[in-house]
Amino acid sequence: MKEFDCADVVPGCGASFRAPTAEELLLHGRVHAEHGHGKVAADMPAVDVAVGRAIRDVA
Ligand SMILES: [Zn+2]
Known part of the structure; x- marks a missing residue:
């Protein structure tokens, strides 16, 4: 599983996403x-x- 925290790009944004693939x-x-x-x-x-x-990458 993959994870993306928008805060890593836009400080202060609370959005977080998970999906099986980077695409x-x-x-x-x-x-x-x-x-x-x-x-x-x-x-x-x-x-x-x-x-x-x-x-x-997350478990
Ligand atoms: Zn955001």
Whole structure:
């Protein structure tokens, strides 16, 4: 299982996501970035990089 805490990218954000694969977690990150942080399609490559760096393996 993989985990992503948005606070690792956006300090103070309480959103946390888990998914079986990094690819799925990146999708969660994109949706959250759009709805939670006002990101647009042009921002998504940077969002993918930031989320990708913050993903951790969890049990
Ligand atoms: Zn967030």
